[in-house]
Amino acid sequence: MSEKTSGLSTRHLSTGSLVFMIIAASAPLTVLAGGVPTSFAVSGRLGVPVTYVVLGILLMLFAIGYGAMSGHIQNAGAFYAYITEGLGGRQGIGAAVLALVAYNMMQIGLYGLFGFSLATVLTAWTGVSVPWWVAALLGWALVGVLGTHSVDLSAKVLGVLVSLEFLIVIVVGVLGLRTAPEGVSLEALRPGDFFTQGIGVLLAFGVAAFMGFESGAIYSEEAKDPRRTVSRATFIAVGVIAVFYAFSAWTLAMGVGPSAINEQSSELGPDLLFVWLASISPALSECANLLFITSLLAALIAFHNAAARYFFALGRSGVLPHKLAFSGSTGAPVAGSVTQSILALIVVVGFAAVGAGSSLGKMFPIVTLFTWLTNAAAFGLVFLLAVTSVAILVWFVRHPRGHGVITRWVAPALAAVGLGTVAALILVNFDLMIGSDQPSALVFVMPGIIIASGVFGLVWGEIILRRRPDAGLATKGIDAVPKRPADPDPSHTNAPQERTLS
Template structure:
């Protein structure tokens, strides 16, 4: 990374920043002893784009997220919501991915906010990121446990949701301590099959079209009315993971282009694919019936629709891929968390042992810590759910719903701060970016994220099914508390260990 950025000096606007040389093991001078590097030059644009898309779980979003959005908001314009949010995230990606060309760090938000706003703010944001990503990842175990348990029950096997969740936990943990390209290969196969299932559904739905090929669901009036806030909040969850491209910037083939291209590709694919599939669902059920049918059938709507229209084995395959879709999201978020812990351990902000990697350069310490945290939370919810009145839906309506919405709140807050951090970074350091990239796009994205954050907070009780309850303010408060505690920890480091504080956000050398 540029020497001026690493040292904290402010170069002249006309000076060209020069890379700082790495040490023999690829770690910059000044990084705490015991740190190691991640695997280098393994990921290309296709592999990284697949990992980003996998985090959004395409089949899960279409079968579960889109139907839930129709049912809860009662709005027909759900397809348009994906296009609107895709445009917002494309603007966000302009500055965010431009910064990835100048800063290479596995803790992207953490590093960017540290270098663009303040080091104490960066550490606070890192703690928010750890809470948000862990909440997102661990919450998804609730959905995975429910889906796998239900599938086995259809085969005559009674397996509690928590045992099914632990099976997924073991797979995720194993892949987390292996080479990142192994995870990419597994995710690539899963995502390709998910797209196939959804595309077949889309084609069949458009062929059915009981009310004709209507474009009413794409009209602005179908979205921008009462309930638009909740609709956008539901849909933003489908894009969670789009920000993770820069996190792998130390492991890509070309740090200056791979993350940028993969992120832009992923955002475009996700926005267009989900918009098209949500439109196909409206056409397949009929504009006048899709909201009621979604409320009646929920995630089963897609598979009920396909019954009698495709071969039985295809529906079974679809159900299997529904499970692997959730598993793919678990793997993607696990990898992100492990790299955040690695980055913070490498810089001494957290115990240096977290920067340990294994012989294949996987962040093994961070991976094991994340697995341990996930195991503890699964056990707590398994005990709490024993004999609960919600029955089989307990892990979905509690663990999944509570934690994933909490995670989405934290990640939108981080994207908001990062947008403003991009402006601060390019104002402080010499660069070759234009005004659109370094100033205008980040400011627009930051303003849009502020609006989204307010919408999430205003609708949080509705999202978790506890409107007016304690959880409607407690869960957001936990995210805020993580940021405050992290910032206070950084301020303490500034007084007690100024050498560590000065390196916050430095990351790896180019």
């Protein structure tokens, strides 16, 4: 098959472009406006800034092995490839199906918040009531167009949007420190307010803010010098995200006041940031509100690209229909992008139909589409991170490749334990995460969808490998890439050749 139908654009993305793609998925302004107040409100603690530091350290541990392995294996289905190489073909296929479901749920769920936010702004500007689903479909159309074009275009758009996000968050930080009604203090940074009874809730809510950081490896086939670019971009992104989240959460607490931040967060929720800014500068509040919407758009683009590349990788390997491996003249995963867009359209239209006349009113897309799908997706992705850590550990046991014991053993092991614990905490606190104050079937249904997708993937993997033992990433279509200079350690001269998995 020609490259046009089965190949992504090659070696276009620089480290900077990858960093923007990764940070866009984490959506800094969305986290500041939505995630930070929610964490303050639900936990009732001041230790929210410390949460991001702790999670940043944990994810750095994951990135050590993840980045090192990315130098040897490049594939658009990152989790799929890593778990296949480390744990086996059927486990890889199980992980692939789970990842595909999780990325799609995260992307589609964001349309609920995006549609609500954009509709609110359009209604305020025009005086005409705009349904949330109409606003969501405007974003859907733009995301769909970008997804079928060169990844360079998405990278440029995301670069602009992420830069604007950083600018407004920095402005918020400066204003928070300048207007601090109770003075500037380190009260919200005390470890004692993190290592306390509410630590599980803080970790469960906090980790969702980092979702998307692992997406660097998804673009490894399209990155310049992937041996270094992916690892470097992942480390930079995690470090920047962790420091930025901790700084912005601390300065928001200072701006509102440590004694009032929990109560105000409970009362105002995501509106807290904009109400507080409006008391300082109404124009700045309007600007932040607009950039909040573009922040969501950036996240939609980033997760759309990730899901499209998973469809591409699974189509290319035969796990899903091979037609999904079609790519256009620009090297974009066209079939995967169109498939993801169709799924999003079906779900958004379905929720719009069900929500017509709902007692929840305008909050329907927030309470249902956004909250249900994104929190379930966060559980799935954290669980996959934990499993991937185990796969990395096992792979380096077999193929040391000259890496030290910290890279091969210590970091992956600690990451597996830490991320597994966070995944368990999300399950334990899932009722709080979806805002349920009473027993709800959703507590079991939404995580159940994620778990069921993984089980289905394992069964499907078993069926595929029984029918075609040569199928899957582990054995099919492996193309060699140039070797590194000879390993100076004689004990490693028989190590396997680096490769790109197709």
